Amino acid sequence: MLVKVMAFASFREILGRERELELKAGSTVGDLLDVLASTNRRFKEAAFEEPGQLREWVLLMINKKRIDPFQDLGAELHEGDEIAILPPVAGG
Amino acid sequence: MLVKVMAFASFREILGRERELELKAGSTVGDLLDVLASTNRRFKEAAFEEPGQLREWVLLMINKKRIDPFQDLGAELHEGDEIAILPPVAGG
Amino acid sequence: MRYSLPSPGADGRLIKITEEDFSLDEMVRAAKRNDAGAVVTFLGTVRDDGIVEMELEAYREAAQTMLEHIQEEAESRFNLKSVQIIHRIGLLSVGDNIVAIVCAAGHRDEAFQGCRYIIEELKSKVPIWKKEIGKDEERWV
């Protein structure tokens, strides 16, 4: 299945703003992050405390809705989902 | 001695905005108010609860400084003083 | 609409009691400072409480002095970088601007608190009065 990965601010500088990614059917949010980490060492270092453990400040959105990176990494993705990877917000 | 009497808002409509008044030397703020009350019944009714007792909301300024109408009515006036008679403020 | 160009001192301060309307953009431009990241503005306007017009009157010299005192107090209490205050007098209609207070500060908490302080002090202490003029009656409020 094809999903859209978006990244912003410091993560945009590492991953690019937007890309499409082909994942196996049934892949989870965690699987997606592993794919990104395994193909991009800077992303792995920026986003992960240690293998499999995201830094606590990393924010994730699926289809523009926040998910809890500590509870919902097992959530299954679907064709066309838009996953956004964000550092802590700092507007205003 | 000559003093200047200024009045604002509801008191302006009764007394006029500004006038000069000739008072006996040694006159006090209280004397001035009595003169005004004795020559203007509307002012007397508007400003006084009963003879000699100002309504509690009446504000007075001498030379643009607030005075306490309950403590300072005995204060002596001087040539050229500017006495202002004010209802409660309501700007903004 | 006529705009009165504020002519603040070099420090961005302005206090004005005037019959003319004002521009917030002009006031903010004059209040801005490089070390200020937050500008909070209070604008009071004539609310439609069934009135036709509102008449505003000030004891101008005393009001100016009192506003200067409030401005200095606010600047020192809340570490404001600059303060602009314009209060209109005369005959106003529903929706017209009455008063604008512009406070620039390093951070937003200071700017919010300073602006709030000034309007509360203004309303309780500065010798300015309002008369509501209705279709059939008038009253000083």
Next chain:
Amino acid sequence: MRYSLPSPGADGRLIKITEEDFSLDEMVRAAKRNDAGAVVTFLGTVRDDGIVEMELEAYREAAQTMLEHIQEEAESRFNLKSVQIIHRIGLLSVGDNIVAIVCAAGHRDEAFQGCRYIIEELKSKVPIWKKEIGKDEERWV
């Protein structure tokens, strides 16, 4: 300076994420309502913390949705008559406007509280980021 003319709905609401500068006068004009006597505005500007420029980036669609939610929440909590929010993105210099929030309400307490609520919510929840660009280094804040 370019001004973007807000095109709010009939209810005076506006939410905009834009590269263009804005005019508080325009925003206030659009926010004014006959039953509103108080308009409180927060303006955030680029403060000189030794930086040369500031780069602002947004996850636009998500930020827009989040701001709409914050706006509705503020309107209902603080009985606001209208709310306008403009947040700039792109490359800004010291002194430039970053964000403006305009809240019109019947009375000042509502307008102050509503405006404060919106900027706090915006800063803690809306997906927008700032990068400080100094002479020698850059950093996301």
